[in-house]
Amino acid sequence: MLTTDDIKILIKKYALQNAVKYNKLPQAGSVMGKVMAAPELRTRAKEINSLVGEVLDEINNMSPDLWEQELNRLAPELIAELKEKKEPEKGLPPLDIKGLLVMRFAPNPNGPPTIGSSRGIVVNSEYTKKYKGKFIIRFDDTDPATKRPMLEAYHWYLDDCEWLGAKPDEVVIASDRIPKYYEVAEQLIKKGGAYVCFCEQEEFKALKDEKKACLHRGKDVEENLTLWKKMLSGEFKEQGAVLRIKTDISHKDPAIRDWVAFRIIKTPHPRPEVADKYNAWPLLDFEGAVEDHLLGTTLIIRGKDLTDSETRQRYIYKYMGWKYPETMHWGRVQIHEFGKLSTSGLKKAIADGTYTGWDDPRVPTIRALRRRGIRSEALRKFMIELGLGETDISISLDTLYAEDRKIIDP
Template identity: 45%
Template sequence: MDEDLRERVEREAEKHALLNAVKYESDADVGAVMGPLMGENPDFRPHGDEIPGIIGGVVGRVNDLSTAEKRERLETLAPEELAAIEAEDDGDEHDLPDLPNVDDYDEVRMRAAPNPNGPWHIGHARMPAVIGRYKERYDGSFVVRFDDTDPETKRPDLEAYDAILEDIDYLGFEPDEVILASDRLETYYEHARDLIDAGGAYTCSCSGETFSELKNDGEACPHREKDRETTRREFAAMVDGEYDAGEMVLRVRTDIDHKNPALRDWVAFRMIDTPHPREEASEYRCWPMLDFQSGVDDHLTGVTHIIRGIDLQDSAKRQRFVYDYFDWTYPEVVHWGHVQVDAYDVQLSTSTLKEKIDAGDLDGWDDPRAPTLKSLRRRGIRGEAVVEALAALGTSTSNVDLSMSSVYAENRELVDDEAERYFLVRDGEMFPIEGGPDAGHPPIHPDHESRGERTVPAADGVVVEPEDVPAEGDRVWLKGYACVRREGDSLVATGDDIDVVRAGDVDVIHWAPATDTVAVRLRTPDGDVSGVAEPDFGATEDGDVIQFERIGFARVDDHGDEESVAYWSHP
């Protein structure tokens, strides 16, 4: 790379590092700078192997500036971008649009209706995050209803009920009411009988294939005109378990000529031979379909507003037939698109995650490689950060992408002020030190001098990461220690002061002692990483969120006899 191009890279990297630092009021991050830098400057791409090293030096210098100095420098380099950041700060109070027709109701009441087949992944969190925000805005209420009326194809996991409630608590919300649909079978049966009496349902023994052909041709099932007494009797036999799976269903009588075949005489109840895993519901064999169960529950629990996926528009249309028979008012509905999450190789699917856990590909639901709330919690990412990032997606009917960098940015604002700093060196190379002090004294936190300094021994030499090893004759600044020059196999103190860093002549690197270190296993979404940390790290408490300088934030998980384990949070 020629000198002119290198200067351009440094200049652009400085702008983007400052933008990143000022926008999120935290240290800049190499990864966050790399994306926009390469996107805006395609001619940099052939030099992709060299550029991260250049960015690292620039980021180090930017992070050594005070908040005021960063903003002042950005105003010089990119005044329009700084103005845009400041305009965002002064923007609308709410990320979410107003709910429709709120004034028509005494209280806004919303529900999250999880299928308890496993703990939640990040995508699941969008619903409680948004409902929780609306509850706060309108002083409303929030119902959690476990839709667990399919003991076969969506079989509930008995541990998932509590796990999901723990996930909601982690997000910072407390439901006003918790309901298990599998406790309410008798209520559904009662409404089914009322629907039969209203002429809105009939029992049908057609095979699924036969009914599908009739439905698609717009022809009535031969059982459609069955008298109500026969239907009541056969439904009672369904409730008593006298039919096997597939032998008999109860259908809602809709419009056999409806332009949408999916709405024609849909199934409300079916027989399932597999017992429910909950002992309280294990004797039942006649189970409601979700559209019937959910529609009845929404009315009986006073739900005023429903948020559901755009792909579930037919559910509202099916349920309206039942509401019309009962002369009920249907809740307001907000449809939204799906959310996709970057940064994970694992699919956002509870069943897929369970398969990988069972196969040993993941250690459990809180494996750092799993896109679950349990994993984020163990990594030290606060629920508030997840809620902020998800609420910012709004309720658009278009599919939306959640960038984990937005979750990380929100969490960085929450933890940065309290996270104490430590050095961690991975795959370190050892060098003796000549001419320098016996120890370095970097601050415990760069923004809080009152918290004091750490003592990092250097008398027996230091270890630095391979990518930070200077070439023969080059200088680096060992953070919190001194400027040193590579001379053969040693690092020799030069006596230069911090001005060489401010001038951009010397890169700042982290380091660790050659002896008296703490062995660390850092668990990350990309796999485990081994390294050594400065001795003071051994005094941290399990659960502490700290920052390994120039590597990222992490949550201390356990200090063992042979190694300490920490979970990487984010840059």
């Protein structure tokens, strides 16, 4: 059994390795995670949590210049481990292109573009420039209730794209194209690939978890078409019915089993051109799947956490006889200075006066960077050099500031 002193040394090793790697005092949670990976220590979490605090205080009182020296004394193998880890390749890998390259960046305009958004804007536009392709901005704005679009955000996205040197070749607004989604939904019903379901959410979940079909799944095409038309005409109340894509009810992943393609939303859309024109609204996986086909998208770059979306969408493509676009995945990027800030959280903080607006220098938006005087070339280069690796990465804005200084004083 490890003594308290043994555990403190172990904590110090991992804490110093983290400090050397990121050149800053580590977070307690990061060190705890490494230490608690040892099975024999998992029952001593309370004790270890206290010891981590003590060790971090000790390291905080050391000069950062001595961190690597101390780590080398305690655990030279951890220094070697840091040096052996392959640095991710910088820049964008070449593509094997056959025909016209068509790529899209598809934001929900429920807030302005963030620093994270700039990665999608820059990388997609850079590839289409390099291979003389087509770059599309598509506003996925078909949720007027939960992720309600902001009217100003449509302009903000296009303005920030232009500032980044990524002016799109085409702009598409999904809420303008609802009839196209209705047409595809009707075709899917006729092919036996979709059905109207009246199950309560919890009722369907219970059946789905047991890999059982609900009683609505077996209705014939004509009945489903009649019910679908009633959904469109507004005869059902909100949450009264949904249109589901018929998949594999025994699929190993419950999220794939007969997923919802359309739901009834009575909240008017903020765009006056749309307002209360429609009752049935497509969910993102349906709308995005149809749009990628209609727009002729040939390559999609999406987060590795969205592989379920591709699996769901492929059912539509199979029913319709369409070819699914090539897909690449990348890992998440976390900016040290901002942590986890959601658009909804920022909206609330702006409303209560914590921030002065979407261009407040303390918020992670492109507009805020512009207000701080960051040059677009610096942000563009910063995002290109991140590359397309699937490993999640954590970076500091210091790198962006360094790129900006190079432009000012090359």
